[in-house]
Amino acid sequence: MQGRDLIDLDGQVALVTGAGQNAGRATALELARHNAGGIAVNDFVPERAEAVAAEVRAMGVPALAVPFDVTDLEAAKAANAAITAELGAATVLVNNAGMAGPGASIRPSQHFWEEDPAHWQRYLGTNLYGVYNCCFAFIPNMVEAKRGRIVTIVSDSGRVGEAKLAVYASSKAGAQGFMRSIAKELGRYNVTANCVSLSALLPDMDEDQRQQIMQGDHMRNLMTRYSIRRCGKSTDVAALVTFLCSNAAEWITGQTYPLNGGYAPSA
Ligand SMILES: NC(=O)c1ccc[n+]([C@@H]2O[C@H](COP(=O)([O-])OP(=O)(O)OC[C@H]3O[C@@H](n4cnc5c(N)ncnc54)[C@H](O)[C@@H]3O)[C@@H](O)[C@H]2O)c1
Structure with a gap:
């Protein structure tokens, strides 16, 4: 066994949604590094998906950009057909893919009862229906192959609650309940289904910029709730997700793993 990579994708083709930047991009690159047979890079911003697919190809791993909106089930099915034709079945x-759509802010500073109800659908669309849609389109590949991995990125706001993020939080909590349930249906096919639950990440940036942000008053105050006093990085996410997608994680299913520097919510 000497020299064998414990974290091995064993040639499986992977789709990462919202992979045009930050956590999704880092995950796509890490999966490619660990013997994925091909990477399908989704983002609803086509140039982002294309750019990350090019990065994967530069690593010598086949890649395809599949720019679609995960809220669109028919588009997810069409992407499955395109990926199967180009890379093999994912x-x-x-x-x-998370948040609320192009340009939308994750931080509405309003109480739930003061929000515009028209905004609820944006959160549910990507964070919950997007997960249903991609699972619906791609699980048949896994059932047929009798192998597979599904990892959904959720949020600690959905595990422990977060003021003024109630709809976002509940969409992420819903995704966890969904994943736990499909894990029970999929185990017999050797398909695992897990969630990774994040607290605050900073977008990718150079280390000086990161340090500058971390030294601001707002961040120093926020970090008193974190045992490891920094925000998460995209590479933190990529490492755990890649492990959960690997052969090494074949006996882990139906779980939600907090990835949060020891974050503890305020009382
Ligand atoms: N950043 C944080 O602090 C944080 C905290 C908790 C959970 N999360 C979750 O982690 C995940 C990744 O976060 P991030 O900060 O790297 O995200 P990000 O916003 O930097 O990148 C998300 C990418 O997904 C794409 N996208 C958004 N909606 C889409 C849709 N409907 N269809 C296809 N593509 C879509 C965007 O264009 C973007 O490129 C998300 O699910 C997010 O909700 C993030």
């Missing part, structure tokens, strides 16, 4: 799915 049996690894990382549901990373």
